[in-house]
Amino acid sequence: MAATQETIDKVKEVSSTYKYGFVTDLEAEKAPLGLSEDIVKFISHKKKEPKWLLEWRLKAYKKWLTMEEPNWAMVDFPKINFQDIYYYAAPKTKPKLNSLDEVDPELLKTYEKLGIPIKEQEVLAGVAVDYVFDSVSVATTFREKLAKEGIIFCPISEAVKTHPDLVKKYIGTVIPISDNYYAALNSAVFTDGSFVFIPKGVKCPMELSTYFRINEQNSGQFERTLIIAEDNTYVSYLEGCTAPQRDENQLHAAVVELVAMNNAEIKYSTVQNWYPGDKDGKGGIYNFVTKRGNCLGKKSKISWTQVETGSAITWKYPSCVLKGDDSVGEFYSVAVANNAQQADTGTKMIHIGKNTKSTIISKGISAGKAQNTYRGQVQIQKNAKGSRNFTQCDSLLIGDKCGAHTVPYINQFTPNARVEHEATTSKISEDQLFYCLQRGLDIEQATSLIVNGFCKEVMKELPMEFAVEAQKLIGISLEGSVG
Amino acid sequence: MSLLEIKNAELKLDGKDILKGLSLSVNKGEVHAIMGPNGSGKSTLSYMLAGRDGYELEGGEVFLEGQSLSKMEADERARSGLFLAFQYPVELPGVGGISFLREAVNSRKKFLGEEELDHLAFVKEVRKVASKMFVKDEMLKRAVNVGFSGGEKKRFEILQMAMLKPKISILDETDSGLDVDALKIVSDGVNAQRNEDNAIVVITHYQRLLDYIVPDFVHILSDGSIIKSGGPELALEVEKNGYAGLINAA
Numbered sequence: 197m198a199a200t201q202e203t204i205d206k207v208k209e210v211s212s213t214y215k216y217g218f219v220t221d222l223e224a225e226k227a228p229l230g231l232s233e234d235i236v237k238f239i240s241h242k243k244k245e246p247k248w249l250l251e252w253r254l255k256a257y258k259k260w261l262t263m264e265e266p267n268w269a270m271v272d273f274p275k276i277n278f279q280d281i282y283y284y285a286a287p288k289t290k291p292k293l294n295s296l297d298e299v300d301p302e303l304l305k306t307y308e309k310l311g312i313p314i315k316e317q318e319v320l321a322g323v324a325v326d327y328v329f330d331s332v333s334v335a336t337t338f339r340e341k342l343a344k345e346g347i348i349f350c351p352i353s354e355a356v357k358t359h360p361d362l363v364k365k366y367i368g369t370v371i372p373i374s375d376n377y378y379a380a381l382n383s384a385v386f387t388d389g390s391f392v393f394i395p396k397g398v399k400c401p402m403e404l405s406t407y408f409r410i411n412e413q414n415s416g417q418f419e420r421t422l423i424i425a426e427d428n429t430y431v432s433y434l435e436g437c438t439a440p441q442r443d444e445n446q447l448h449a450a451v452v453e454l455v456a457m458n459n460a461e462i463k464y465s466t467v468q469n470w471y472p473g474d475k476d477g478k479g480g481i482y483n484f485v486t487k488r489g490n491c492l493g494k495k496s497k498i499s500w501t502q503v504e505t506g507s508a509i510t511w512k513y514p515s516c517v518l519k520g521d522d523s524v525g526e527f528y529s530v531a532v533a534n535n536a537q538q539a540d541t542g543t544k545m546i547h548i549g550k551n552t553k554s555t556i557i558s559k560g561i562s563a564g565k566a567q568n569t570y571r572g573q574v575q576i577q578k579n580a581k582g583s584r585n586f587t588q589c590d591s592l593l594i595g596d597k598c599g600a601h602t603v604p605y606i607n608q609f610t611p612n613a614r615v616e617h618e619a620t621t622s623k624i625s626e627d628q629l630f631y632c633l634q635r636g637l638d639i640e641q642a643t644s645l646i647v648n649g650f651c652k653e654v655m656k657e658l659p660m661e662f663a664v665e666a667q668k669l670i671g672i673s674l675e676g677s678v679g
Numbered sequence: 680m681s682l683l684e685i686k687n688a689e690l691k692l693d694g695k696d697i698l699k700g701l702s703l704s705v706n707k708g709e710v711h712a713i714m715g716p717n718g719s720g721k722s723t724l725s726y727m728l729a730g731r732d733g734y735e736l737e738g739g740e741v742f743l744e745g746q747s748l749s750k751m752e753a754d755e756r757a758r759s760g761l762f763l764a765f766q767y768p769v770e771l772p773g774v775g776g777i778s779f780l781r782e783a784v785n786s787r788k789k790f791l792g793e794e795e796l797d798h799l800a801f802v803k804e805v806r807k808v809a810s811k812m813f814v815k816d817e818m819l820k821r822a823v824n825v826g827f828s829g830g831e832k833k834r835f836e837i838l839q840m841a842m843l844k845p846k847i848s849i850l851d852e853t854d855s856g857l858d859v860d861a862l863k864i865v866s867d868g869v870n871a872q873r874n875e876d877n878a879i880v881v882i883t884h885y886q887r888l889l890d891y892i893v894p895d896f897v898h899i900l901s902d903g904s905i906i907k908s909g910g911p912e913l914a915l916e917v918e919k920n921g922y923a924g925l926i927n928a929a
């Protein structure tokens with residue numbers, strides 16, 4: 197913390213030289229270390245944002261100052277020094293490499309195991325080759341097709357300029373700036389993320405994937421995404437990438453807000469494979485995400501599917517607020533924690549409207565000395581008559597140094613509703629492994645097969661091409677944990 | 680050279696002697712039956728041959744086509760062509776029958792240096808073999824052994840055997856829990872695979888199975904070693920007089 201005052205002084209010093217308080221130095225690549233009101237202004241200025249957004253950010257910053265870091269999660273890590281983080285760096289294009297020979301061989305090995313084609317490997321690793329430009333043109337065609345349907349899919353920083361009314365109307369309505377410590381921080385300093393708008397009556401003709409988001413640059417550690425589905429719409433959104441992702445920033449605190457109107461359906465799938473750190477967790481990413489969907493309309497539906505294999509620490513509870521009558525919330529999750537990884541993840545299903553339904557299927561896999569916690573809340577409010585929830589939490593332990601924990605909170609305020617909770621804990625049995633080995637599978641194939649069998653109910657919710665890769669990914673992240 | 684040669688096998692479980700100098704020699708083209716009362720060490724013998732953890736020999740040796748098995752892991756032995764039909768097949772929740780079979784067959788093909796079948800060709804092949812075993816498509820789509828009846832489990836074991844085309848198959852009490860119709864289906868499945876290049880060791884408690892799978896040799900296993908060997912007539916003797924008479928005579 198010693199640097200704090202110094203940093204603030206330094207920023208002030210720099211800022212005072214500008215005409216509009218603190219702006220216009222277009223040369224500065226990075227904001228000075230630490231966080232202050234001036235840093236928030238700097239970010240907003242750099243992104244040429246309208247005044248309302250700057251004010252919104254500042255409000256969030258002030259709120260954040262009054263808040264405390266949550267400490268209820270079953271995760272253990274040294275206290276983060278928020279003044280020791282850079283909050284803005286000019287969007288960097290990845291360093292260009294000349295061929296795959298220059299890429300970290302560890303990374304290549306994983307690409308190969310995932311079965312990623314060479315061309316795509318080169319794109320992922322940032323190799324400068326001609327067809328990188330092909331992928332841009334693919335993205336352009338893709339975008340034109342969407343535009344024809346009236347669908348907006350672009351970086352949120354761009355939407356702020358091209359569709360300010362929509363952004364202003366919805367940002368922070370699902371996750372208010374005061375929601376929690378990390379959400380407040382994100383609201384103050386968010387870098388970029390996706391914006392999706394599906395106009396009335398449109399079924400989005402293809403999966404929207406971050407991969408195709410044009411002008412894609414590193415979205416940074418404070419990503420912010422907003423998806424709005426108007427009446428009678430459908431959209432499926434894919435976030436992440438099965439390829440291992442490294443980042444020099446240790447703290448990631450994203451916010452994702454979803455809004456579903458009458459009869460709208462949003463399917464949001466994530467594969468998270470941030471660097472988990474070495475065997476002792478050193479150097480791994482802290483992934484503190486807030487994700488929530490508002491089922492505002494009647495018969496609306498929001499479905500979260502996640503496969504979490506990366507990060508040193510995962511703190512994440514994608515949730516649904518079921519306001520509209522007959523609305524549906526779903527949460528399908530696979531969380532793998534190996535070595536020193538810690539995962540505390542789950543969901544909240546808040547039933548407000550009548551006859552609302554929610555389903556929670558959580559599969560936690562722990563290996564090494566990892567700790568894996570499912571934390572879930574099901575709340576049935578007074579007017580949510582006829583509502584139902586079904587929760588199933590299964591834990592699979594590999595070895596005897598890891599742990600699995602299930603922490604369900606159920607608050608039911610009307611008798612006229614049904615809440616069911618099932619939980620199991622199992623181990624990969626010696627019998628199962630021997631049976632597979634006897635059929636000629638090696639120990640890693642056997643583990644991967646059994647683990648993927650365990651996760652099947654969740655995997656089948658993933659879009660096909662994602663599911664195949666995610667399956668391999670789970671196998672890879674558990675390598676060396678058995679035998 | 681024998682296909683399978685067991686020489687003076689000795690094995691302890693939990694400090695207790697279970698196999699006490701067991702020897703057996705199996706040639707290509709032969710079917711051997713090993714009969715013995717409960718607890719005589721039949722399953723232990725099959726696990727030992729398959730290379731299960733904890734079933735390592737204390738003494739003696741086993742050779743598959745002249746190669747010692749002692750340094751080979753269970754999966755290597757399987758890929759080399761040793762198959763065990765389990766007395767109690769294990770459930771694999773969520774693991775589809777077809778995918779499981781496919782991984783197994785491809786592992787073996789890779790070992791043999793054969794081309795792996797693409798998905799469609801593979802499914803076609805499985806269906807062909809499965810229909811002979813009266814294994815329905817619906818069963819192949821289910822998770823391996825989950826919710827299978829006793830008979831279905833055994834049929835699925837023999838289907839795997841047919842797909843893997845092993846050199847030596849050990850069938851551990853494949854007849855247990857089967858009614859007469861199921862017994863006939865399973866036996867037909869096994870008989871269809873008999874040929875001059877492979878061998879089968881049928882482990883059973885009852886003579887009944889041997890009416891359907893007729894062995895060339897019958898061995899009586901008692902208290903960890905083979906006390907008597909003979910032709911199919913030995914099985915009839917067991918049927919008539921029980922194990923007690925034979926054991927006392929030995």
Ligand SMILES: Nc1ncnc2c1ncn2[C@@H]1O[C@H](COP(=O)(O)OP(=O)(O)O)[C@@H](O)[C@H]1O
Pocket residue numbers: 692693695697715716717718719720721722723724
């Ligand atoms: N894991 C074990 N630890 C100790 N003893 C065992 C174990 N498994 C089997 N046994 C004993 O070994 C003997 C042979 O068992 P088994 O091979 O299953 O016989 P069978 O298949 O002929 O009925 C029995 O006395 C049994 O109790």
Ligand SMILES: [Mg+2]
Pocket residue numbers: 721722723766851852
């Ligand atoms: Mg037995």
